[in-house]
Amino acid sequence: MSRTIAEGLADLRGRLAAAGIDSAPAEARRIMAAALQAPADRLSLMRTEPLPPEAEDRLAGLAARRCAREPLAQILGQRAFFRHEFRVTADVLDPRPETETLVEAALGAPFSRVLDLGTGSGCILLSLLAARSDARGLGTDISEPALAVARGNARALGLDGRARWQRADWFAGLAGGFDLIVSNPPYIATSQMTALAPELRRFEPRVALEGGEDGLDAYRIIVTGAAAHLSPGGRLMVEIGPTQGHAVAALFEQQGARDIHVHPDLDGRDRAVTGRWSGG
Numbered sequence: 001m002s003r004t005i006a007e008g009l010a011d012l013r014g015r016l017a018a019a020g021i022d023s024a025p026a027e028a029r030r031i032m033a034a035a036l037q038a039p040a041d042r043l044s045l046m047r048t049e050p051l052p053p054e055a056e057d058r059l060a061g062l063a064a065r066r067c068a069r070e071p072l073a074q075i076l077g078q079r080a081f082f083r084h085e086f087r088v089t090a091d092v093l094d095p096r097p098e099t100e101t102l103v104e105a106a107l108g109a110p111f112s113r114v115l116d117l118g119t120g121s122g123c124i125l126l127s128l129l130a131a132r133s134d135a136r137g138l139g140t141d142i143s144e145p146a147l148a149v150a151r152g153n154a155r156a157l158g159l160d161g162r163a164r165w166q167r168a169d170w171f172a173g174l175a176g177g178f179d180l181i182v183s184n185p186p187y188i189a190t191s192q193m194t195a196l197a198p199e200l201r202r203f204e205p206r207v208a209l210e211g212g213e214d215g216l217d218a219y220r221i222i223v224t225g226a227a228a229h230l231s232p233g234g235r236l237m238v239e240i241g242p243t244q245g246h247a248v249a250a251l252f253e254q255q256g257a258r259d260i261h262v263h264p265d266l267d268g269r270d271r272a273v274t275g276r277w278s279g280g
Contacts, residue, residue, distance in 0.1 A: 002056070004049065004050060005032065005043065005046050005051050006048065009029070012028040012063055013025055019068075019069065021066070029043055031062050032059065034075075035058040036055050037055075069198035069203070070203055071199045079094060084126070085156075086126075087121065087149055087152055089145075090205070091143060091205060094204060095121055098271055099184055101239070102272045103124060105263050106180060106237050111135055111179050113136055113177065113178050113179055114128055114136075114178060114179070114180040115139075115178040115182070115229065116182050118140070118141055118183055118185050118186075119139030119141050119150050120150070122153045122154060122163070123153070125138075125150075125182070126153055130157060137163050138166060139164070140167070142169050143207065146205070151165055170221050170222060171222075171225040177229070179233070179235070180237070181235070181236045183237075185239070186207065186208055187218070188211055189211065189212070192215075215244065216247060216251070219244075219251055222238060224255060235274060235276050235277075236252070236277070237273070238273055239272050242269035244270070248262075258278060259274075260273065261273070261275075
C-alpha cells in the first residue's frame with residue numbers, strides 16, 4: 001500500500017534534518033512539490049492523498065541529491081531573487097537573499113548604463129534592468145558556461161534586447177563610460193575555503209568564491225580600475241563579506257572615491273560598499 005503525501009513529507013523532513021540541513025521543513029515542502037509536479041502551496045490540501053509511484057521515484061532521486069548536500073537551487077534548477085526566478089546551474093553562484101542588498105542600494109540613484117563584473121547567473125544586472133526600463137547593461141564573466149546561463153535568464157525575462165554579455169577577466173578588454181558598476185566578487189579567504197558548508201565547497205564554482213589570501217584580491221582589481229571605466233559622477237557598488245566593510249571602504253578611499261558607504265543587510269551585517277568618483 002502506498003504511503004500518503006503527509007507520510008512522505010514527514011519522512012523527507014527527517015532525512016534532510018539528519019543530513020544536517022537546517023531548513024529541512026521548508027526544503028522538504030519544495031522537494032515534495034517538485035516530485036509531485038504541483039505548487040508547494042497545494043501540499044496542505046493534498047496531505048491525505050496517496051503518493052503516486054512516479055512521484056515516489058522522483059522524490060527518491062531528489063532527496064538523495066539534497067541529502068548529499070547538493071544545493072536545492074541546483075536540484076530544482078531555479079532560484080527566486082529580487083522579484084524574479086533565475087535559472088541556476090553548477091556553473092554559477094547560487095543567488096542569495098543577501099545580494100538583494102546590493103540591488104536595493106543600486107536602485108537608490110539613477111543610472112542608464114550599468115556594468116556587472118563577474119555576472120554569473122546575471123541576477124544582479126537583470127534585476128536592475130527589469131526595474132529600470134530605460135537602462136542598458138553589460139555583464140561580464142571569465143566563465144563562458146556562466147554567460148550561457150545569464151543569456152538564458154535574459155531571454156526568459158524578456159531583457160535580451162537591453163543586456164549584453166562578454167567574456168572578460170574583470171576589466172580586461174572593456175571600454176569605459178558606465179555610470180554604475182556592480183559586482184559580487186569572490187571574497188572568501190583561501191584559508192577559509194575548507195570550512196565552508198558542503199553546498200558551497202563541493203558544488204559551487206570555486207572561482208566565484210575564493211578571493212585570495214585575505215579575500216580581497218578581486219576588490220583591489222575592481223576598485224583600482226573603476227575610475228577609468230566610470231562616467232563622471234559614476235558609482236561603484238560591491239557586495240562584501242560581513243567582516244570586510246572597513247577594509248573595502250579603505251580601498252575605495254585610497255582610489256579617490258567619495259560618498260563611501262557601508263550598507264547592512266536585513267540581519268544588520270555589513271553587506272555592500274558603495275562609492276562615487278567625481279572624474280571619469
